[in-house]
Amino acid sequence: PAPTPEIRKGLAGVVVDTTAVSKVNPDTNSLLYRGYPVQELAARKSFEEVAYLLWHGELPTPEQLAAQTAVERENRALPGEVRNAILELPTSCHPMDVCRTAVSVMGAHDPSAEDSSPEAEHAKALRLWAMMPAVVALDQRRRRGQQIVDPDEDLGYAENFLHMTFGEVPDACVVRAFEVSMVLYAEHSFNASTFTARVITSTLSDLHSAVTGAIGALKGPLHGGANEAVMATFAEIGTADRAAAWLDEALAGKRRIMGFGHRVYKSGDSRVPTMKKTLDDLVAHLGTDEATALDELYDALEAAMTERKGILPNLDYPTGPAYHLMGFDTPTFTPLFVAARVVGWTAHVVEQRAANALIRPLSQYVGQAQRTVP
Ligand code: SDX
Numbered sequence: 096p097a098p099t100p101e102i103r104k105g106l107a108g109v110v111v112d113t114t115a116v117s118k119v120n121p122d123t124n125s126l127l128y129r130g131y132p133v134q135e136l137a138a139r140k141s142f143e144e145v146a147y148l149l150w151h152g153e154l155p156t157p158e159q160l161a162a163q164t165a166v167e168r169e170n171r172a173l174p175g176e177v178r179n180a181i182l183e184l185p186t187s188c189h190p191m192d193v194c195r196t197a198v199s200v201m202g203a204h205d206p207s208a209e210d211s212s213p214e215a216e217h218a219k220a221l222r223l224w225a226m227m228p229a230v231v232a233l234d235q236r237r238r239r240g241q242q243i244v245d246p247d248e249d250l251g252y253a254e255n256f257l258h259m260t261f262g263e264v265p266d267a268c269v270v271r272a273f274e275v276s277m278v279l280y281a282e283h284s285f286n287a288s289t290f291t292a293r294v295i296t297s298t299l300s301d302l303h304s305a306v307t308g309a310i311g312a313l314k315g316p317l318h319g320g321a322n323e324a325v326m327a328t329f330a331e332i333g334t335a336d337r338a339a340a341w342l343d344e345a346l347a348g349k350r351r352i353m354g355f356g357h358r359v360y361k362s363g364d365s366r367v368p369t370m371k372k373t374l375d376d377l378v379a380h381l382g383t384d385e386a387t388a389l390d391e392l393y394d395a396l397e398a399a400m401t402e403r404k405g406i407l408p409n410l411d412y413p414t415g416p417a418y419h420l421m422g423f424d425t426p427t428f429t430p431l432f433v434a435a436r437v438v439g440w441t442a443h444v445v446e447q448r449a450a451n452a453l454i455r456p457l458s459q460y461v462g463q464a465q466r467t468v469p
Pocket of ligand 1: 286357409
């Protein structure tokens with residue numbers, strides 16, 4: 096008989112292609128975007144500059160940044176067909192379904208939807224990225240029964256995103272925290288949603304289809320949806336003194352603790368220190384009882400999880416409470432992840448197409464042996 100093939104469930108540890116977009120290195124617990132350490136980019140560069148870097152491979156010159164910014168700002172407003180599609184969706188559906196639907200409508204109306212030249216792909220990626228904040232902000236405001244706030248071309252990407260969501264530009268500390276989260280969420284090699292985008296691109300399908308599929312993958316709580324699930328965990332626990340007992344019961348029930356663990360990082364997620372520092376700055380800046388209580392709960396659960404399972408936080412763990420303290424509704428958290436990761440997804444769409452091979456793995460058949468139809 097043929098030797099039983101080794102099955103790598105979940106493609107764990109399987110290297111399926113090369114990439115030049117980012118390097119996730121669990122041995123050194125580091126992440127490079129086109130060669131630059133992500134924590135340095137988060138500290139010194141705007142999200143706009145990092146987006147340019149991921150798409151084009153180099154940090155932009157002032158002229159290149161100005162050109163990108165001009166296009167981004169003039170494409171922020173949602174076309175009527177996208178806005179109407181969102182407003183027709185029930186507020187009972189998950190905001191990730193709104194993101195997925197909005198991208199599909201954008202693709203259906205984009206005259207260059209079927210043009211897969213690098214120039215067209217970059218132009219589509221930039222327009223998608225420009226419009227996502229308005230999609231996310233509109234959806235949160237309609238669910239709250241608030242008036243829609245139009246984009247403001249005089250504001251930067253992060254400031255405009257917050258202004259459309261909350262009706263005002265918050266303190267610089269909040270804007271900085273939000274921008275750091277966007278830079279850290281922007282890209283992470285072949286994670287499930289990015290790989291989904293590459294699988295769809297590998298059949299020579301279009302960029303909007305790839306991003307729509309990626310949004311579907313990111314929604315799951317084992318992936319991007321974890322940042323929302325972290326808040327549900329905190330709500331279940333209540334106060335810091337109950338964290339250990341809650342964890343013992345959860346682990347006894349074989350539950351996955353959201354915001355902890357990672358398929359690639361096994362000694363901690365390289366992005367967590369930067370985002371945790373950002374969360375700490377936010378807590379100190381706000382100085383409210385709620386912020387302090389959340390910070391204590393964060394530390395208590397992390398300590399208990401480290402002590403009992405030795406499993407460390409991933410990026411979703413500090414980002415969830417940070418988004419809560421910035422004022423976002425929990426169901427908006429993963430759509431925020433979409434607005435950032437759409438940059439990484441589209442950079443990978445372009446890279447996949449440039450050196451494409453149809454992605455089609457094998458399976459080992461364990462079903463019925465061949466039999467005759469009666
Ligand atoms: C993201 O890939 C990326 O880069 C993703 C991401 C990105 O930037 O794109 O980093 C973003 O998705 C971060 C991950 C967010 N997900 C969560 O926080 C959900 C909770 N995490 C787990 O479900 C889990 O850690 C995964 C899914 C993230 C990774 O799981 P693996 O690699 O498939 O490992 P596993 O689930 O098989 O667990 C291995 C062991 C198991 O023990 P046994 O059952 O074999 O005894 O570790 C345990 C698990 O029980 N374990 C956990 C755990 N994570 C692993 N136990 C409790 N809680 C957890 N969170």
